[in-house]
Amino acid sequence: MGNIFAFLLRHHKFFVFIILEGIGFSLVVNYNKDQGSAFYRSTNEISGLAYKGIGNLKYYFHLQEVNDSLMAENARLRAKMLNALYFDTAKPKTITDTIVKQRYTFIPCNVVNNSVTNMNNYLTLGAGENMGIGNHLGVVTTSGIVGITRNVSKHFASVLSILHKDFTVSAQILENKQIGTVTWNGFDPDIVVMKDVPLNVKITKGMHVVTSPYSDLFPTGSSVGIVTKYEANHNDANYTIYIKLSTDMRNINKVYVVSNLMREEKIKTETIPVSK
Numbered sequence: 001m002g003n004i005f006a007f008l009l010r011h012h013k014f015f016v017f018i019i020l021e022g023i024g025f026s027l028v029v030n031y032n033k034d035q036g037s038a039f040y041r042s043t044n045e046i047s048g049l050a051y052k053g054i055g056n057l058k059y060y061f062h063l064q065e066v067n068d069s070l071m072a073e074n075a076r077l078r079a080k081m082l083n084a085l086y087f088d089t090a091k092p093k094t095i096t097d098t099i100v101k102q103r104y105t106f107i108p109c110n111v112v113n114n115s116v117t118n119m120n121n122y123l124t125l126g127a128g129e130n131m132g133i134g135n136h137l138g139v140v141t142t143s144g145i146v147g148i149t150r151n152v153s154k155h156f157a158s159v160l161s162i163l164h165k166d167f168t169v170s171a172q173i174l175e176n177k178q179i180g181t182v183t184w185n186g187f188d189p190d191i192v193v194m195k196d197v198p199l200n201v202k203i204t205k206g207m208h209v210v211t212s213p214y215s216d217l218f219p220t221g222s223s224v225g226i227v228t229k230y231e232a233n234h235n236d237a238n239y240t241i242y243i244k245l246s247t248d249m250r251n252i253n254k255v256y257v258v259s260n261l262m263r264e265e266k267i268k269t270e271t272i273p274v275s276k
Contacts, residue, residue, distance in 0.1 A: 144246030
């Protein structure tokens with residue numbers, strides 16, 4: 001305590017000067033309109049910048065919460081898109097509010113692991129049975145398709161990537177509705193290959209490839225990519241079409257797991273009973 005008093009006594013002239021300056025500044029600001037206005041404008045500007053900085057800092061720490069909220073809202077909106085619904089033609093067409101029914105639902109998930117450099121690539125999602133995710137469900141981003149769920153635990157799910165030798169999906173060229181099969185040839189993680197398209201079909205670069213109505217894991221019209229080049233195979237009279245993926249498979253953080261609410265019914269209908 002004695003050291004504090006000694007310090008104040010030793011520097012008392014400086015502190016008296018600061019106090020007098022403060023009093024003088026206060027008198028100038030409070031009793032002179034122009035100076036006071038300039039001071040308060042400057043103060044507001046500085047405090048505004050400070051509050052903006054604090055707000056940005058708070059926003060940064062709440063980005064995950066905001067992002068999760070946006071993902072949930074996007075999932076809800078995707079479920080309302082036309083390709084996520086179906087028209088029940090058995091209903092009287094005059095009752096328009098009961099004709100359209102839900103076919104696909106979308107579950108937002110974080111990607112916690114991803115590979116693109118192997119022949120057989122997988123993703124791992126940070127959600128599983130706890131979020132209603134099961135085996136053999138489609139996985140998409142806002143850009144395009146990603147893969148199919150393979151193994152699911154309570155809190156995680158592995159996804160067979162589109163960059164996997166066993167991945168196939170029925171697709172169609174949007175401009176001419178020609179259907180083919182999309183696979184990966186194991187080379188470029190940006191490029192997949194479409195086959196089974198006959199040579200009599202007109203193909204040009206820039207055509208859009210989307211999932212076909214024959215794919216029950218993805219809503220019809222989900223983006224696959226854009227045609228970059230094509231080659232004629234005269235041995236089987238089909239094209240090999242190279243497609244640049246809509247989804248950047250190297251940079252995936254958020255995905256949606258697609259659940260087809262009618263898939264089990266379709267599989268059951270297509271199953272042929274074994275005769276005894």
